[in-house]
Amino acid sequence: MDALIYTVMSGAERAMRAQQVHANNLANLETGGFRANLEMAGTQAVKGYGYAARHMSELQADAVSAKPGVQTTTGRDLDVAIQGDGLFAVEDPNGDGGEAYTRSGNFTTDADGRLLLGGRAVMGDGGAVTLPPEHTAVVVGADGSISVQVPGQTDMQVVDKLKLVKPSMSEMTKNAAGLLVSRDGGTLSADASVQVKGGHLEGSNVSAVEEMVATMSLNRDFEVQMKLLNKADSMADAGNRLIRE
Template identity: 65%
Template sequence: MDALIYTVMSGAERIQRAQAVHANNLANLETAGFRANLEQASAAQVKGYGYDARHLAQERSDVISAKAGSQRETGRELDLAVQGDGLFAVAQDGPDGREAYTRAGTFTLDAEGRLMLGRHAVMGEGGPIVLPPHDRLEILSDGTVSILSGGATEMQPVDKLKLVKPDFATLTKNEAGLLVPRSGNAPVSDPSVKVAAGKLESSNVSAVEEMVATMNLARDFELQMRLYKATDGMADTGNRLMRE
């Protein structure tokens, strides 16, 4: 069988995977802090006798777009947005206490005073942040969490958000959509990362770019199917010549 068929089918498979990546990006268009995935593929030779004239598309790990999303004012004291580069640290699911990272800053307080992002505990520099009863809460630009409680007249710092600034090329996404290091090693806090309270960062997905990419992939898939039919026709012709 001519090795061209492997090239065609690997190309079609890559396109289907790319369509899934762009569909997921579009589905998270309104998800605060979402980072778009970018699919990658490379060419690999199909080994065989004689000259290696055929290649196939080989999928590579997706990379994550580091482009910043737009920010909007909310006025809510537990809504935070990273200014410039940087990420919040939260606890992953499970008992091992490993960290994950995100740009999403829609934080809440649970009944036990834990600062949460959905079901994930927000990490401070000493572990999950747990606040005592208070009358007022303030989070400063460096991530310091201060409260006013009892008869106090001044805000008292109780913890500090863990803010990190890893290279996005070293990150991937886990099953929850949070960013985790490929190496498994947690990055250290970076004091240069700043946040702003009362703001939220939107997804960095561009609906126009994703739709254009999806249409281009549809045309590419149609081309792959034409090549598949041509390959099938060449195989039939070869078989007929051998019979004759």
């Protein structure tokens, strides 16, 4: 009976933690460029002599969905959406010189012309992207090149190029800030095959219907686990009575 209790209790805990994963996904339904977390579970053997027949459920919640989000037209010069696979590179929020990655392309500039995303510097070929403080137009090309028109001139001048990377999503996880980072902690190399489209933004890839269905399924799983726990308790009580008698 105690072998069943290990599985039941860890399964119930897994269901509760999985609920948190789906709740977080739903909370970011309208967050631009958000990548849904995937809830996965595996088995874990209980360590120690005499526990070979006992196994526990283990939640693995650091996988990220690669499904693209819906893109909308904004017409704003500094709104950029990636076409197909790929990620933008931004300064790591830890400030240690590393990089983090995202699908969100709602860029802004500060008074010094630095290109920012949520207060973090956007990375280009030579480091953080900085635009001329005074310009009358900005155009982001399909390859990520950034061109500006300065006062007094009619031609557009390329000032930098967005750093675009194309890792496998299985190699990525999320940090505490919700940005994507490499599992090995390294910096990714730019990939020239990634294409972008200016004047567009990509929304979250979370499906409200899928998340709600998953939540209801987890509720049923938790109820089953509780019923099994009660049954294991009844079996243990019956065994104790047999021993006493």
